[in-house]
Amino acid sequence: MTEKFRLKGLGCAACAAKMEDAICKLDGVKSATVNFMTAKLTIEGEDEKMPAIIQEAERIIKKLEPDVVMKKA
Amino acid sequence: MKNRIYRIVLAAAVWLAGIIGNSIIKIMPDWMSFLLYLTSYVIIGRDIFLKAVRNIKNGNVFDENFLMSIAAIGAFIIGEYAEGAAVMLFYQTGEFFQDYAVDKSRKSIADLMDIRPEFANVKAGSELIEKDPEDVMPGDIILIKAGERVPLDGRVLEGSSLLDTSSLTGESVPREVQPGSEILSGCINLTGTLTVEVTREYGESTVSRILDLVENATDKKSGSERFITRFARYYTPVVVIIAVFLALIPPLVIKGAAFSDWFYRSLSFLVVACPCALVISVPLSFFGGIGGASSRGVLVKGGNYLEALAQVDGIVFDKTGTLTKGVFKIQDIQPTQHQGRTKEEILELSAYAEHFSNHPISLSLKEEYGREIDASRISEMEELPGHGVRAVVDGKVILAGNDKLMAENNIYYPPADAAGTLVYVAVDGEYAGFIRIDDEIKEDSYKAIKDLKKVGIRKAVMLTGDRKSAAEKVSRELGLDQVFAELLPDGKLEKLEELLKESPPKSRLAFAGDGINDAPALTRADVGIAMGGLGSDAAIEAADIVLMTDEPSKIATAVRIAKKTLRIAWQNIYLAISIKVLVLLLSAFGITSLWAAIFADVGVTIIAVLNSLRALYVKNL
Numbered sequence: 001m002t003e004k005f006r007l008k009g010l011g012c013a014a015c016a017a018k019m020e021d022a023i024c025k026l027d028g029v030k031s032a033t034v035n036f037m038t039a040k041l042t043i044e045g046e047d048e049k050m051p052a053i054i055q056e057a058e059r060i061i062k063k064l065e066p067d068v069v070m071k072k073a
Numbered sequence: 074m075k076n077r078i079y080r081i082v083l084a085a086a087v088w089l090a091g092i093i094g095n096s097i098i099k100i101m102p103d104w105m106s107f108l109l110y111l112t113s114y115v116i117i118g119r120d121i122f123l124k125a126v127r128n129i130k131n132g133n134v135f136d137e138n139f140l141m142s143i144a145a146i147g148a149f150i151i152g153e154y155a156e157g158a159a160v161m162l163f164y165q166t167g168e169f170f171q172d173y174a175v176d177k178s179r180k181s182i183a184d185l186m187d188i189r190p191e192f193a194n195v196k197a198g199s200e201l202i203e204k205d206p207e208d209v210m211p212g213d214i215i216l217i218k219a220g221e222r223v224p225l226d227g228r229v230l231e232g233s234s235l236l237d238t239s240s241l242t243g244e245s246v247p248r249e250v251q252p253g254s255e256i257l258s259g260c261i262n263l264t265g266t267l268t269v270e271v272t273r274e275y276g277e278s279t280v281s282r283i284l285d286l287v288e289n290a291t292d293k294k295s296g297s298e299r300f301i302t303r304f305a306r307y308y309t310p311v312v313v314i315i316a317v318f319l320a321l322i323p324p325l326v327i328k329g330a331a332f333s334d335w336f337y338r339s340l341s342f343l344v345v346a347c348p349c350a351l352v353i354s355v356p357l358s359f360f361g362g363i364g365g366a367s368s369r370g371v372l373v374k375g376g377n378y379l380e381a382l383a384q385v386d387g388i389v390f391d392k393t394g395t396l397t398k399g400v401f402k403i404q405d406i407q408p409t410q411h412q413g414r415t416k417e418e419i420l421e422l423s424a425y426a427e428h429f430s431n432h433p434i435s436l437s438l439k440e441e442y443g444r445e446i447d448a449s450r451i452s453e454m455e456e457l458p459g460h461g462v463r464a465v466v467d468g469k470v471i472l473a474g475n476d477k478l479m480a481e482n483n484i485y486y487p488p489a490d491a492a493g494t495l496v497y498v499a500v501d502g503e504y505a506g507f508i509r510i511d512d513e514i515k516e517d518s519y520k521a522i523k524d525l526k527k528v529g530i531r532k533a534v535m536l537t538g539d540r541k542s543a544a545e546k547v548s549r550e551l552g553l554d555q556v557f558a559e560l561l562p563d564g565k566l567e568k569l570e571e572l573l574k575e576s577p578p579k580s581r582l583a584f585a586g587d588g589i590n591d592a593p594a595l596t597r598a599d600v601g602i603a604m605g606g607l608g609s610d611a612a613i614e615a616a617d618i619v620l621m622t623d624e625p626s627k628i629a630t631a632v633r634i635a636k637k638t639l640r641i642a643w644q645n646i647y648l649a650i651s652i653k654v655l656v657l658l659l660s661a662f663g664i665t666s667l668w669a670a671i672f673a674d675v676g677v678t679i680i681a682v683l684n685s686l687r688a689l690y691v692k693n694l
Contacts, residue, residue: 011172012137013353014309017302033292036353037179037360042292063131 001050004073005041007034007061015064022060026053040073077169081162084117088158096155110154118145118161135309137164137347144343148667151333156667160344167675171353174682178357181689182287182364188240188259188280190224196268206258206275217267223260226278227269229253234265241279242370242621259283282613286372290363291356293375297642301355304650305348312657316342319661334663341660341670345653350678354645354685361688362638369691370621371631378617381600383635386580388530388628389569391594392537392547393433394587395604395625396521397512401437404493408506419506423498426464426471429454434494434510435462459538459561461496472499475540479504493543514547517624522551524629528636531580534572536565562590569594585628588612602628633694641688645681652677 010016016036023032023041028049033042041061045053058070091109094101118141125138141164148157194201196214206224209215214230217223223236235247238260247263250256256269258280275281320339324332359376366373373379393399406416414422424442427435428451439446453465460481461474472478479486479497486497486504493511497504522533534555537544544558557568569584576582584591584598587605592615595601603616605623613619620627656673659665 012349013356014302014305014348015136017305017352020302021306033294035292036356037175037291038288040288040292063133064136066127066131 001047002042002044003050003054005043006071006073007039007041008069008071009067010034010036010039010065011067012065019057019061019064022064023053023057026056028053032057041070077165080116081166081169084113084158084162084165087116088113088155088162091158092155107154110158111149114145114149114158114161117158117165118142121161121164135313135346137349140309140313140343140346144340144667144670147336147340147343151337153337153667156671160667160671163671163675164344167350167678170679171349171682174686175353175357178361178364178686178689182360182367188222189284190222190258190280193224194218194221206278209271209275211271211274213271215269215271217262217269219262219264219266221262223256223258223262223269224278224280225258225271225275226256226273227271228255229267230270231268232265234267235263237261237263241283244370244622283367283372286374286613286619287363287367290373290375291360293377294356295359295376295380295642297380297639297646298355298359298376301351301646305352308351309346309348312342312346315657316340316346337667338660338663341665341667342657344667344670345656345660345673347674350674350681351646351649353678354649354681355642357682357685358638358642358645358688361685362634362641362691365638365689365691366631366634369627369630369634369694371627371634372619372621373631373635374617374619378600379635379638381581382583382618382632383639384579384581385583385600385632386530387532387534387572387576388525388583388585389534389536389572389594389598390553390625391565391584391586391591392535392539392544393512394623395585396518396535396547396551397514399433399512399587401434401494401510401512403437403441403508404511405491405509406506407489407509409487409504412500412503412505414500414505419498419508422466422469422471422500422505423473423496423508425451425466426454426462426473426498428464430456430462432456433512434496437510438496438508459564469501473497490542494539514550515623515625517626518551521625521629522553524626525632528629528632530632536560536568538562538565565591566593566597569597573598583628585625586612587623588616602631630691630694634691637691637694638688641684645684648684649677649681 013036016034020032020034023029023043028046030044043053043057061068061070087109091106095106121138122142125142128136128138141160145157145160148160190206192203193206193209194216195204195209196216201216209225229250229252231252233251236250236256237247239245241257241259258278316339319342320336323335324330359379362379363373390396406419408414408416408419420442424438425446427438428446451464451466455463457463460478464471472482473496476488484499484502484504489495489507491509493509496508496510498506525533533553535548535553536557538560539558541558544556548556560568573582581599583600583602584594585602585604586595588603592611595603595615600618601616602618602620603612604620618631652673656665656669660670
């Protein structure tokens with residue numbers, strides 16, 4: 001399944017690229033994109049692992065840019 | 074935003090006071106200018122320093138805040154106060170510009186895409202209820218007053234008006250609509266009141282499909298974008314490590330080398346190590362290019378497709394509906410003497426035979442016939458792709474189609490040599506006559522081919538199921554390079570495959586069609602371009618680029634936009650990397666100061682960002 005999130009306050013393009021890299025490497029993720037310009041995160045992953053993926057993704061984002069608020073789109 | 078400007082201005086003023094007082098007119102004692110620089114640093118650099126500390130706690134070392142903080146503090150330690158404060162001051166100024174530019178281009182694209190309808194006036198008996206477009210169902214009747222935006226796709230029942238379609242198609246001439254016209258959501262009703270039957274729910278309406286497409290377009294990253302993020306991933310750590318060596322090794326190895334001297338040089342490295350100018354300027358260019366393209370009625374589904382389009386050197390066109398109007402007009406009906414049927418009878422029979430077919434030729438036959446078709450007279454109907462139709466009408470077997478259909482059914486017919494498409498009609502196994510139908514070349518096609526040649530398209534090819542003579546006539550008139558005629562529907566895909574194999578390794582081949590029956594070719598080509606694409610869902614799904622109008626010259630516009638965008642992106646990449654490398658080299662040898670490093674970071678960021686914004690302006694392309 002695919003889930004989309006808004007990343008409010010995303011301000012650094014290099015961080016966005018790092019987020020994308022790290023989220024792509026999570027277990028169960030088929031693909032993930034962080035779109036810096038539209039400030040959107042799209043994750044495609046295995047259904048049953050999705051809750052864990054989303055939690056991990058949020059942790060990664062907070063680590064790289066603590067001011068970003070992740071909201072389901 | 075305002076707050077940030079005040080802080081920058083304040084810090085700059087304090088900093089300038091220090092510079093002028095101490096270094097230019099030299100009346101200020103050193104301790105006083107030191108205090109001024111320190112104040113400036115605290116005003117502007119405090120939050121960056123705090124962020125750096127927080128990020129280190131999170132195990133996130135090589136980030137910009139950290140690099141800048143270290144560089145600034147390092148400069149203070151070795152007594153370069155003015156430069157230390159300047160690092161922060163200019164870094165913040167650069168960040169400010171960058172955020173401003175990102176904001177501006179996000180906004181201008183939101184404006185371009187400001188086609189979301191707010192409400193729909195739904196008729197319920199004699200009343201009008203204002204509803205959210207999402208709550209309106211197909212079949213509902215809505216009223217659209219002058220000045221309002223068309224909220225959902227539909228068909229006009231009553232009223233006539235002019236529609237401004239510019240936000241969808243980039244076309245400035247308003248379109249006339251009357252009862253029976255299909256109208257698309259997102260247009261603006263200019264003059265009269267329209268009563269409209271809704272044909273698609275909001276989620277499937279043109280407006281939401283366009284918004285979806287453009288919103289998601291930048292998810293698909295271009296090669297240059299991937300290159301730059303990969304580059305940045307190694308660039309920053311490498312430069313930081315060199316900086317550390319530069320500060321430590323030479324003072325130990327070289328006799329008489331002063332630590333402070335080499336430490337100063339390594340600070341330049343830290344400043345130049347920031348990757349953001351690089352990373353941001355490329356997606357910003359593509360975002361601008363895609364946004365600019367949509368303002369011209371060209372929807373691009375991803376940065377990667379824009380990139381591919383810039384490299385296209387051959388375009389394969391489907392003929393009907395792409396280069397020609399796709400509106401067939403009956404030019405001539407010739408019954409055989411032998412059977413003695415009238416022209417009207419031939420037309421009637423063929424219109425009945427083709428009743429269930431949606432082929433453009435069938436549609437034109439039915440239109441020419443012009444009367445209601447009594448479907449009970451048709452007992453059988455079979456469509457034979459690439460040949461024609463076979464039907465049983467009033468108990469008689471009717472064959473209507475091309476020469477192949479006649480030949481396969483062993484029907485003797487006198488081959489006619491006339492321009493256009495010929496529909497031979499046979500009744501109960503006997504030839505009855507032919508109908509000559511011709512399609513017209515679009516005015517715009519001439520311009521399209523000329524423009525495409527100008528933008529560097531080497532080869533323009535046309536594929537068609539039409540007869541060779543008709544196809545060659547069109548090809549000659551338009552000045553195409555190659556034409557393949559008499560292809561069956563799946564033959565087009567095969568030909569495309571062949572052309573793809575023949576084309577040189579690094580070049581790209583685009584396919585342009587109107588989306589009817591050519592979804593597989595749209596998918597297969599390096600770049601699939603659907604024309605006037607809002608008609609067909611399959612085409613939008615399959616295509617990489619959707620032209621909102623049916624003008625093929627928009628392809629040349631799209632190529633120009635793509636080339637401009639790519640040029641800007643690579644200019645930024647070359648500019649940023651070469652200046653950074655140059656400054657790194659010069660500062661390693663101690664030739665430049667920290668000032669050059671600040672320019673290599675902030676100056677380059679600002680130049681690259683401003684350059685990226687150019688991608689949005691495509692009005693004259």
